[in-house]
Amino acid sequence: MKGKFKQFLGSIGHYFSDFGAAVVHGDWSVKLSLVFMGAGYIRRRKYLYGVFLLAIEVFFILLAATFIAPNLAKFGTLGTVKAEMHFDDVLFTNVWNDFDNSFKILLYSIISLVAILIFALIWISSIKGAYSLQKMDEQGEKPPTIRDDISSAMNEKYYKTLLAVPVGGIVLFTIIPLIVMICIAFTSYDEQHMPPAALFTWVGWANFKQLFTTSLTSTFGYSFGKILRWTLVWAVLATFTNYFGGIMLAMLINNKRTRWKKMWRTCFIIAMAVPQFVTLLLVRNFFADQGIVNTICSNIGLTSLLKKIGLVPAYLNYIPFLTNPNWAKFMIIMINIWVGVPYLLLIATGILMNIPQDLYEAATIDGANSFQQFRKITMPYMLFVTGPYLINSVVQNINNFNVIYLLTNNVFETSDQLLANSHARETDLLVTWLFRLTNEYYNYKMASVIGIMVFVVCTVITLVAFNFVIRGNKEEGMQL
Amino acid sequence: MKKISAILVVLCIALTCAFAQGGKEAPAAAATAAPKETIKLTVWVGDLYTEVTEKIIEKFKAAYPDETFEITVGIESESTCKDTVLTDPEAAADVYTFADDQLLALVNAAAIQPATVDADKVKTENGEGAVNAAIVDGQLYAYPMSASNGYFMYYDKSFFTEDDVKSLNTMAVKAAKAGKKVGMQFGADGGWYLYSFFKGAGLDMKINDDGMTNSCEWASKGGEAVAKGILDLVATGGFYADSTSNLVSAAKDGTVVALVDGTWDANPIMEAYKDNYACCKLPTFSVSGKDVQMASFAGYKLIGVNPFSKNVGWAMRFASFMTSEESQVARFESNGDGPANIKAAASASVASNPAIAALATQSQFATVQRVGGNYWTPAATLGTILSQGNPEKTALSDLLSTAVAGITAPVV
Numbered sequence: 001m002k003g004k005f006k007q008f009l010g011s012i013g014h015y016f017s018d019f020g021a022a023v024v025h026g027d028w029s030v031k032l033s034l035v036f037m038g039a040g041y042i043r044r045r046k047y048l049y050g051v052f053l054l055a056i057e058v059f060f061i062l063l064a065a066t067f068i069a070p071n072l073a074k075f076g077t078l079g080t081v082k083a084e085m086h087f088d089d090v091l092f093t094n095v096w097n098d099f100d101n102s103f104k105i106l107l108y109s110i111i112s113l114v115a116i117l118i119f120a121l122i123w124i125s126s127i128k129g130a131y132s133l134q135k136m137d138e139q140g141e142k143p144p145t146i147r148d149d150i151s152s153a154m155n156e157k158y159y160k161t162l163l164a165v166p167v168g169g170i171v172l173f174t175i176i177p178l179i180v181m182i183c184i185a186f187t188s189y190d191e192q193h194m195p196p197a198a199l200f201t202w203v204g205w206a207n208f209k210q211l212f213t214t215s216l217t218s219t220f221g222y223s224f225g226k227i228l229r230w231t232l233v234w235a236v237l238a239t240f241t242n243y244f245g246g247i248m249l250a251m252l253i254n255n256k257r258t259r260w261k262k263m264w265r266t267c268f269i270i271a272m273a274v275p276q277f278v279t280l281l282l283v284r285n286f287f288a289d290q291g292i293v294n295t296i297c298s299n300i301g302l303t304s305l306l307k308k309i310g311l312v313p314a315y316l317n318y319i320p321f322l323t324n325p326n327w328a329k330f331m332i333i334m335i336n337i338w339v340g341v342p343y344l345l346l347i348a349t350g351i352l353m354n355i356p357q358d359l360y361e362a363a364t365i366d367g368a369n370s371f372q373q374f375r376k377i378t379m380p381y382m383l384f385v386t387g388p389y390l391i392n393s394v395v396q397n398i399n400n401f402n403v404i405y406l407l408t409n410n411v412f413e414t415s416d417q418l419l420a421n422s423h424a425r426e427t428d429l430l431v432t433w434l435f436r437l438t439n440e441y442y443n444y445k446m447a448s449v450i451g452i453m454v455f456v457v458c459t460v461i462t463l464v465a466f467n468f469v470i471r472g473n474k475e476e477g478m479q480l
Numbered sequence: 481m482k483k484i485s486a487i488l489v490v491l492c493i494a495l496t497c498a499f500a501q502g503g504k505e506a507p508a509a510a511a512t513a514a515p516k517e518t519i520k521l522t523v524w525v526g527d528l529y530t531e532v533t534e535k536i537i538e539k540f541k542a543a544y545p546d547e548t549f550e551i552t553v554g555i556e557s558e559s560t561c562k563d564t565v566l567t568d569p570e571a572a573a574d575v576y577t578f579a580d581d582q583l584l585a586l587v588n589a590a591a592i593q594p595a596t597v598d599a600d601k602v603k604t605e606n607g608e609g610a611v612n613a614a615i616v617d618g619q620l621y622a623y624p625m626s627a628s629n630g631y632f633m634y635y636d637k638s639f640f641t642e643d644d645v646k647s648l649n650t651m652a653v654k655a656a657k658a659g660k661k662v663g664m665q666f667g668a669d670g671g672w673y674l675y676s677f678f679k680g681a682g683l684d685m686k687i688n689d690d691g692m693t694n695s696c697e698w699a700s701k702g703g704e705a706v707a708k709g710i711l712d713l714v715a716t717g718g719f720y721a722d723s724t725s726n727l728v729s730a731a732k733d734g735t736v737v738a739l740v741d742g743t744w745d746a747n748p749i750m751e752a753y754k755d756n757y758a759c760c761k762l763p764t765f766s767v768s769g770k771d772v773q774m775a776s777f778a779g780y781k782l783i784g785v786n787p788f789s790k791n792v793g794w795a796m797r798f799a800s801f802m803t804s805e806e807s808q809v810a811r812f813e814s815n816g817d818g819p820a821n822i823k824a825a826a827s828a829s830v831a832s833n834p835a836i837a838a839l840a841t842q843s844q845f846a847t848v849q850r851v852g853g854n855y856w857t858p859a860a861t862l863g864t865i866l867s868q869g870n871p872e873k874t875a876l877s878d879l880l881s882t883a884v885a886g887i888t889a890p891v892v
Contacts, residue, residue, distance in 0.1 A: 083590060085787060087593070087594070087596055087792065087793070091793075092791075092792075092793030092794065093789070093790065093791060093792045093793050094593070094787055094788075094789075094792045190891070191585075191588075191692070191853065191891055192588075192692060192891055194566065194589050196569060196570060196590070196788075197569075197588075197589050197590030197591065198589070198590075216882065216885040217885050217886070217888075217889035217890065218889065218890075288726055289722060289726075290722060290726055290730055290735075313868075313871055315868065315869045315871055316868070323668070323864075410668065410669050410723060411668060411723070412668065413667060413668035413669065413670075413860050413861055413863075413864040414861050414864070415861060415864050415865045415868065415871075415872075416861070417858065417861055417862070417865075417879070417882040417883060417886065418882070419861075420857045420858045420860070420861035420883075420886055421857070421858055421882070421885065421886030421889060423857045439563065440563070440853075440856075441853055442566065
């Protein structure tokens with residue numbers, strides 16, 4: 001781990017020292033390339049490259065003048081001119097002033113910064129390239145022609161050609177939006193500051209401070225703690241109930257004495273054919289306070305039984321499946337098992353079938369009972385194969401929006417007034433809370449802060465868990 | 481290295497091409513209204529209104545034969561219109577329909593055009609309540625489309641007499657005796673309905689002049705009495721809170737014999753109660769032994785014009801046409817919407833509609849909805865706790881003061 005990090009730093013150091021060497025030891029044409037990109041290439045008669053690089057430089061300068069500079073100039077304030085308009089009777093439409101749109105300024109500034117970075121990389125590599133041409137020239141080597149370069153890009157360096165599109169896609173569709181979102185956490189972007197009509201600006205760490213403060217009117221700190229705890233409990237419970245449920249079911253079906261295996265398997269897999277949200281919305285109606293399940297429960301006397309035990313409050317004449325916080329949490333996990341187990345059943349069946357039967361036979365001969373076999377053979381094998389999957393699904397469950405939102409939206413209302421004052425509910429995960437803040441209250445800044453927190457939580461869990469799973473020589477231990 | 485640079489160049493070009501256009505996007509300035517240019521408009525209506533809107537569009541085209549129009553109808557529920565418009569006002573439809581409670585948010589975000597075309601005509605031809613619902617700070621912002629978006633009481637007249645429905649306490653007791661229920665959505669998602677109890681007792685809750693935060697008088701002695709009144713109603717066992725959709729299906733089962741709801745559910749309720757279908761204004765309820773008339777939010781559907789539209793003028797003209805007397809009658813006939821237009825509302829067919837008549841009686845106790853966003857969650861939680869009979873036995877004063885703290889919290 002440490003070695004890799006050092007290596008990484010070293011390669012960055014090399015990158016710049018190579019550049020320094022090129023500038024110092026380069027001839028006049030290489031030095032001229034610092035100002036006129038491509039000069040070194042033209043000097044070595046690589047006219048096409050030279051002209052191309054020069055064209056990039058011209059293009060970049062034009063871009064800098066028309067796009068990068070105007071946007072970056074406003075980056076510090078995120079705009080100062082408020083939108084104003086009046087209706088023009090002659091044109092019969094609105095005339096707007098040349099107003100600032102804080103969000104666009106933010107977005108375009110980030111794009112500009114990325115463009116500058118990309119240009120800087122091109123600039124550095126063009127100078128290095130010119131220097132390496134000079135060295136080849138000095139040593140009397142023949143520099144590669146364009147045809148050579150193309151054929152190398154198509155052959156030994158084909159991986160780079162292939163990677164170009166995904167890398168570009170990641171920069172455009174992942175990195176830039178991500179940086180913008182992170183930036184929003186440090187701005188005042190909310191209902192009162194919504195572009196295009198209003199401007200927002202930088203506020204530093206104020207939003208993070210707010211996430212950890214609690215007063216009667218601003219209860220973010222209280223809500224965040226409570227929701228984070230439930231999110232983690234949910235992620236662990238949802239993952240492991242499904243996991244063991246799936247394994248148990250698969251083993252049950254795989255058991256030698258089970259008949260009509262295919263039929264059972266089909267039964268469970270049919271459940272997957274119905275889109276998850278349809279199932280969830282239907283189940284939500286089944287378990288409504290006056291829904292069909294409650295009718296059945298009160299008819300068979302279950303409601304009054306639960307009332308006697310104290311599991312249902314005495315003032316209710318129904319089971320608050322989805323309206324009482326504890327019941328709702330329990331039901332959400334149960335329903336999640338129901339919709340999630342078939343997937344695990346599939347995975348587990350595949351893996352169970354792959355466990356070499358001779359292991360079991362040997363164990364049987366040694367006198368191991370079936371529980372011992374399960375503990376010593378089946379589970380280690382399963383855990384080894386599905387370890388990364390488990391970590392992945394914990395992280396996925398932290399962000400499991402569908403189940404929570406579809407089951408509780410418009411049904412569950414919190415009776416915790418402090419939670420209500422920051423628009424949260426007991427059953428909310430961080431993501432559903434985030435969704436409500438943006439979708440119903442336009443509190444983008446707080447949502448962004450919570451988003452960063454979700455990221456931190458997921459990263460920590462992933463890193464710790466992966467280290468734990470991959471640590472040691474487990475792989476060799478599993479060489480069967 | 482050269483290969484990398486080549487790749488980076490391509491990337492750089494792709495990047496700038498994709499965004500350079502956006503960068504130059506200045507506000508649409510002098511787009512001269514050349515006479516025979518096609519006027520393109522998009523209009524968003526609720527999914528049940530597409531057919532009638534298409535018909536109105538044809539009439540609109542016929543009314544201006546000299547112009548060529550290209551009017552597209554999109555579906556966007558009136559109840560969630562604001563959310564979609566505010567996500568990106570510049571990409572929203574030119575003309576959109578919405579419930580009047582969203583007007584303030586739209587005005588605050590400058591996502592709605594001051595209605596200047598036909599403003600006087602709109603103000604004189606429509607009912608006072610509807611016009612007021614479309615006005616913010618003295619400026620008319622929208623064109624009133626219908627006046628039937630508030631709530632009132634539906635009941636089964638074979639169960640309740642006309643005398644019974646005067647008092648909610650009487651109704652709840654009678655229903656409880658027969659094992660039936662009276663329902664109202666003042667629990668989950670029910671801030672809109674909960675208001676009627678407190679406002680009825682004279683305790684106001686409304687938005688401040690800043691157009692964001694609320695002021696609320698509920699955390700007072702009077703407020704405790706109202707909360708106690710609601711708890712008494714719940715304690716009868718004949719009055720309960722549930723979502724209107726559940727209440728409607730319970731009405732079909734026969735368990736719910738009266739419910740508070742709006743005209744949008746008139747048809748299913750008519751099916752449930754059949755010949756015994758009846759409507760009335762909201763009843764009174766008992767606060768410290770006195771009968772208090774329940775108030776309500778008046779609800780209107782309005783048509784707004786997007787200020788970022790390329791054809792704002794024509795969009796306003798079209799919005800005005802969509803709310804003309806003729807168009808409002810057409811919408812009453814197709815969808816049962818109560819017209820905001822005075823003449824249309826006075827017509828015999830409208831006046832004889834029981835739901836709209838009940839709404840008209842309730843309108844004297846109704847206020848235009850001007851509420852800041854922080855009202856809804858704390859109010860729904862307060863309603864939920866009350867609908868469960870305050871199980872934790874929290875002191876009512878604490879309950880109300882926490883709720884009011886949330887309702888009046890600064891927008892941060």
